[in-house]
Amino acid sequence: MDIAHDTLRQMYERMVLLREFDERCGRLMQENRTKGAVHLYCGEEAVAVGVCTHLSNDDYITSTHRGHGHLLAKGGDPKFMYAELFGRSSGYCKGKGGSMHIADLDLGMLGANGIVGAGPPIALGAAFACHYRQDGNVAVCFFGDGASNEGTFHEAANMAGLFRVPLVLVCENNLYGEWTKQADHQPIDDIADRAASYDMPGVTVDGMDAFAVYEAAGEAIARARRGEGPTLLECKTYRYYDHVGVDFGKIVRDPDEVAAWKARDPLEQFPRRLMEMGAITQTEVDRITSETRARIEAAVDFAEASPVADPAFLLDDVYTPAAAEGAHV
């Protein structure tokens, strides 16, 4: 696949943004400056970015508890994200959602989700809306290897295959659901094999390789846009930190396993290949890193300077108020 160098550079920039954002999150947690459960995406950046580069704001994604990377890849602004994590009224969700529900519908991002497996049916619905309107838009559902054992995945995949809606089911197989290994939670190696049950293509790619993800996602999304139905795309990847937080329970994985995956760090292999291709220079890489870090710091500052969510608004946003009397009649 021939990818424009501009696109590649933008992808790299995004990946750096995802990494720096969550690294900073980790430190904020360790400094006890943010509260609640935060699940870091570090290590998995090639997936969200490889996929979302194909999407516009009119396309939809659903995310998981590990959602920062998905929102950023879809164009999320770190300012409003940190503000959310700090529980500020300037946050994406006015401080009501936090990390596990971070969302921006204007970007087509239908929310991080605290319920494992909740995404597929919701993404099915968004894809159904695209199909209903025949507007050429698509929905992408990110979900984990663990989530692939929830009944919701199966129900949504079956319905998507049946209705041939423009849905791409992206399984982020990071080999663990919490602290349980894939081999201890399902008796198969490639989750993409489950596609056959729903008459859709199943594709497995190296999720550490942004090229591979970009290419496979591009095909699946184009297929969906053409009205040819859903695809199950499995990306084998790895999370660098603990399931929740940085080193939540000090439950450690095999250090050799961790090292082997880190050796293929997308944030290293991707720019290396871009440099080999002449798509980017070391100077640009350095600039991107330093500019991103500055942006992150500014975003954290913005967040901390924002007013804390005011209990006066606690009961707002539960319901949409009725339209003016008779508006519908």
Added chain:
Amino acid sequence: MDIAHDTLRQMYERMVLLREFDERCGRLMQENRTKGAVHLYCGEEAVAVGVCTHLSNDDYITSTHRGHGHLLAKGGDPKFMYAELFGRSSGYCKGKGGSMHIADLDLGMLGANGIVGAGPPIALGAAFACHYRQDGNVAVCFFGDGASNEGTFHEAANMAGLFRVPLVLVCENNLYGEWTKQADHQPIDDIADRAASYDMPGVTVDGMDAFAVYEAAGEAIARARRGEGPTLLECKTYRYYDHVGVDFGKIVRDPDEVAAWKARDPLEQFPRRLMEMGAITQTEVDRITSETRARIEAAVDFAEASPVADPAFLLDDVYTPAAAEGAHV
């Protein structure tokens, strides 16, 4: 496969019992003598009998809303079944369950079930118990093509494949879920294809052919008893009456389709083959039919002569009373 003639004759007897039982149910409903929702098994007898002939009372089955055939195949007594359908205290469930919850735990029959897809997790649990005790017993889960789209099937199949418990998932694919055709509820033809998702063998057989079912079920059950894990066995079959009742909503299927399936009626082809093999004579066939009909009439009489469930016992059986004080301590 070489099957003892005795076994074959018993299978045929059982199949006649299933058929006559539900034909009589249909008439009782039409005469408005029984109440509630009753789902007739007529047409599908080769499945329940082909499978359950391999089971003893120490093996477990779970059933569906269409459960009479399963209970009879597992050894259920028509007397207590009709009594249940008539809401009598002498019924299997003292009139508390009715057709949709008919059960006899003494026979290892864990109940008909009003919730589509409820069976697989329960059967998983029973299979788990056999596995836990290593007692060589197995669990069989009967479920429909429609049920194969419920998330519970997927979750239970995954866990069964993972834990390698002695479970046989028997899909009674009668081509319809209520009035919706298989092609309109799932994008695949052979539900057995879903087995690959859970690392278990998937086998499709002609569910109108008791030999084929007996043989395939025998292999799956033997495999389970040997500790080699679960199997998904799909039996293509057909129900002769409406989804519920006899001609509930007068929603008719293509008459050619109905005729084509009835031409392969298990109650005709099976005895024909037995006669060809010399395993049974026409006289025996006639005797079986007339004896079964007499048994059915006697059972209906027993039921109608039994006392109606007494409201004095309405609140019994909600809880198991505490064991004698200190019994566990």
Added chain:
Amino acid sequence: MPVKTVTQAVPEALSQEMSRDPNIFFAGEDLSVGGAFGTSQGLKKDFGDRVIDTPISESAIAGLAVGAAAAGLRPVVEIMFMDFVGVCMDEIVNQMAKMKYMFGGKATLPIVVTTAAGAGFSMAAQHSQSLEAWFCHIPGLKVVMPSNAYDTKGLLISAIRDDNPVIFIVIKRNLRLREEVPDEPYAIPLGVAEVKREGSDVTVVATGHMVTQAQRAADQLAERGVSLEVVDPRTLSPLDMDTIVASVQKTSRAVVAQEGVQFCGFGAEIAAAIQEQAFDYLDAPVKRVGAPFSPVPFSPSLEEAWLPAADDIVAAVDEILPARA
């Protein structure tokens, strides 16, 4: 005015709203053939692809509604029997009900979930429940339970026009109730109770089919000179306590009647709220009528004993009537 049943009122409301707004679609099991209760009767013919038969996958059905609504459509989805909500509570309660709040208000989810509740047909423990209390406990949902055909049409139209998720509960025993129902569309506002019968001695707050039972009890008691006021909340959440409290202030006595299991049922909320808000007016405890603490039995003899009915309301009223000379 034409007389229609509840079963007719539902597809009529749906049809008129679907004609008005192309963003409305209706999805559920076997809808093409009218659905299990006739709630989609005739709609497939008129609305084609906007009436969708789904696989038996309630989680995906409810989730489909959430995603489609978030993406701008106005889904109506059917969960055939209310008892089946157990398989899709997460989508309704954790997703549909909470998305707007969790997203700081940015989502608008105009969804109607229709479902049929109640016993009375020997359908046994898994096809007879009234689980409205579960949904009322969840902020973000509205819960509507009409008691007759006129209200069914008007409330369903309002539910569809509402920009929030609404659980719309039809009661199986009400399906054949018939009443004058205008042909043209009309909206009955959500959150407004109605006094179905005026009276002076005891207020009976009744929901769903218990409104019919309360009317029967009122007829019986009228013969003995006792006057019941029957209040039907119609919308259970948000609940119009003002109308209820005003009635109790007048009568000083109240009975709350629901079909579901009494313990932790919706009636507990009403009873608790009445005594909180009208304590000084009450001359007797607020009595509850509801089902006993068992699953719904199959046998007609047992089910009849299980079902709360007019007699139970009469008995409750008798318990709190002042002793007569």
Added chain:
Amino acid sequence: MPVKTVTQAVPEALSQEMSRDPNIFFAGEDLSVGGAFGTSQGLKKDFGDRVIDTPISESAIAGLAVGAAAAGLRPVVEIMFMDFVGVCMDEIVNQMAKMKYMFGGKATLPIVVTTAAGAGFSMAAQHSQSLEAWFCHIPGLKVVMPSNAYDTKGLLISAIRDDNPVIFIVIKRNLRLREEVPDEPYAIPLGVAEVKREGSDVTVVATGHMVTQAQRAADQLAERGVSLEVVDPRTLSPLDMDTIVASVQKTSRAVVAQEGVQFCGFGAEIAAAIQEQAFDYLDAPVKRVGAPFSPVPFSPSLEEAWLPAADDIVAAVDEILPARA
């Protein structure tokens, strides 16, 4: 006596019961590493294959319990956060709770479902709920919610020994409460409330963490000469109304405090039942303290405002105290 936390009491009870009865097994997500809340800490080492890590498949977990129990085992299964029950309500409510009744009594289902409820950790709308009212509404289930470490151990042992399905709810904010807890096994009977503090002016019926808050309120009010009696039902279903009514007969005033959303919450049942059973003793309406009608917000500032606390109990008590000279 050794001092232990709630987090320690749970695996201790499990371990002692598992040693006693080989038919008990414990299944759930990530139990090998102690579970998300430490409720299985140390058990894998001692009980090997009897402690089972499951896939993330709550329907199958709960269904596994049903089938295994029907086949003669005594399952204990964990649904990590109470909020997740939405994905397995059918197995708990339609299967586990009803199988015995539907089968005319023939099934015995000795199952414990453990789960962690409650807010207070900025876990937001889907990891903070208290949904006990849902389960209490369902005949066939028992529901236990201990408020301290001593009760946790004794009640969990009883729950495991009970021959019925028991929903055993630990409250996240209670996990670190520490108390003297005997090393040897002991059983606290299900269905028996306890007066946690004797008093004479107002009865506070409090569940779960609200018992701690009620004690704080009692301390505060004691300084003003107001004496609270704190009653902890401990088992929510079956509910020991006798102890509650006896207390109210003494004090003539009652406040019911729960952490969950107030509307249609468990407190509504207690309030409704108190006024039904002790109407003539009441000098003031039964007041309820519970969470406001919104999902649980994430931001610590909002969550603190959302959470019912000692102050709310004090305010409720003040509302119903007789005016003082």
